Amino acid sequence: MEAGGASTTTTRKRKAAALEGHPAPAAAAADPGMGEGDGGRSGEDGRDLDRLSSLPDAILGEIISLLPTQQGARTMILASRWRHLWRSAPLNFDCRHLACPWPGLPALMLRIISAHQGPGRRFSTPEVLYTINDIDAVEGCLLSPALARLQELKLNSWRGQRLPELVFRFSDTLVVFRIERCRLPDATVQRFHFPRLQRLEIVHSSTSECSLHSMIAGCPSLECLLISRCGGPRCLRINSLVLRSLTVRNYSLGGAPILEEIVIESAPCLERLFHLNQKQDLRVSVLFAPKLETLGCTNSTRLVFGSTDIQGSRTIKCLALSMPTLSLAMVIGLIRRFPCLEKLYIQRNTSRKNNNAWRHKYRDLLKSLDIILKIMVLNCYSGRKPDVDFVTFFALNAKQLESMTLVVQTDDExxxxxxHHKLQLEKRASSGARFHFTTERRYEFGYKLSF
Incomplete structure (x- = not known):
């Protein structure tokens, strides 16, 4: 019985090590029959069974497919029960997670793809493609029968080359597609038709305004669209019956024209709209988006609802605001224009001083301003007077506030x-409001909210 208990203890260590990405203990590696003879029992009376290993192969395969490539492959050493599972499970092939020196990476990629017998579900290329051999290895993987029903494809850092024709073999199956550092010429884009695609990310790539619109039109099921640091288009017009999320980071790419305007002509399902770049102006016109609830903007975003400059939208309930300097006047102006605002996330990148004193300036305004905010998050709270004045305004006047999170640089007691004393929390307008101080950085939470 003692031997059986020790064997099971080693089994658990072995499984934990494999799933966490660490080498298995030496004792575990020396016992090839583990997981069979002891039935996965953990104690002398066998009450604690290994329920994970008792699951059907199909379910275990789905679990393994959620792991990074290297950790998924390591599950083969857990027991003979697990040896065949990774090879037959849906393949999550992320080349970025392979611990292999660059010269041997192309050969390793091809070896993995040829050895796998299960269907390929996700394929992500290496972060950097150094030579033409890397490109050839990626294209060899794309040609593999294992990827015939590929659902997620991420072409990372495609070295400025044109989009490979091989991607169109996945037209009927692709659901997620990321294109990075790639040229998208008009001739290639003409074939861009992915009827099942739900999420499209175009990053640091170049194309024409006409081609960009053609790509969007070629994805009738598109729900999430990200356009980041792309050169070529000046204006993006959105007409989509299914689009739910749009995120833009406009950026000058090698002197190419930059995106200057977005026009939401008709987007009945659009819920989230984000502009993430503080340094580039962007005009956003919303003509028809009745479900738009979450908005991300910066100090360089000019918003137009209907035909009037940001006169207000009663649909906006969540605002992610990025600003170089914390400005109470700007935030109050947005609250007045979005009277139904319930959640406010503020990304402040610097701690430059600003005058946020409000007691006299906003005394008359408070008589008519109804602040219904329930949740606030402020990044980079310094504890200096401008920050204290900003937070105190909402602590003493937001009567429906439920929680406020302040991201600080220290957790010194x-x-x-x-x-707590400076912010006068004992006098807070909402007796149920909770104030949290955390050192957990939340950079670009607007980007995270968008997806």
Missing amino acids: DFLAKQ
Whole structure:
């Protein structure tokens, strides 16, 4: 019985090590029959069974497919029960997770894809493609029968080359497609038709305005669209019955024309709209988007609803705001224009001083301003007077506030105690409001909200 208990203990260590990406203990590696003779029992009376290994192969295969490539392959050493599962499970082939020196990477990629017997579900190329051999290896993988029913494809850092024709063999199956550092000429885009595609990311790539619209039109099921640092188009017009999320980071790419305007002509399902670049102006016109609830903007975003400059939209309930300097006046102006705003996320990149004193300036305004905010998150809270004035305004006047999270640089108890006193939290307008101080950085949460 003692031997059986020790064997099972080693089994658990072995499984944990494999799933966490660590080498298996030496004792585990020396016992090839583990997981069979002891039935996965963990104690002398056998009450604690290994329920994971008792699951059907199909379910275990789905679990393995969610792991990074290297961790998924390591599950083969758990027991003879697991040896065949990774090869037959849906393949999640992410080349970025392969611990292999660059010269041997192309050969390793081809060896993995040829050895796998299950259907390919996800394929992500290496972060950097150094030579033409890397390109050839990627194209060899794309030609593999294992990827015939590919659902997710990420072409990372395609070295500025044109989109490979091989991607069109996945026209009927692709659901997620990321294109990075790629040329998208008009002749190639003419074939761009992915009827099942739900998420499209175009990053640091070049194309024409006409081709960009053709790509979107070629994806009738598109729900999420990301356009980041792309050169060529100046204006993007959205007409989509199914699009739910649109994220844009406009950026000048090698002197090419930059995206200057977005016009939401008709998007009845659009829920989230984000502009993430503080340094580039962008005009956003929303003509018809009745379900638009989440908005991400910066100090360089000019918003137009209907034919009037940001006169207000009663559909906006969540605002992710990125600004170089914390400005109470700007935030109050947005709250007045979005009277149904319930969630406010503020990304402040610097701690430059700004005058946020409000007691006299906003005394008359408070009589008519109804602040219905329930959740607030402020990144980069310094504890200095401008920040204290900003937070105190909402602590003393937001009567429906439920929680406020302040991201700080230190969790020193003396510092936190002083902040509670400075912010006058004992006088908060909402008795149920909770104030959290955390050192967890939340950079670009607007981008995370968008997807």
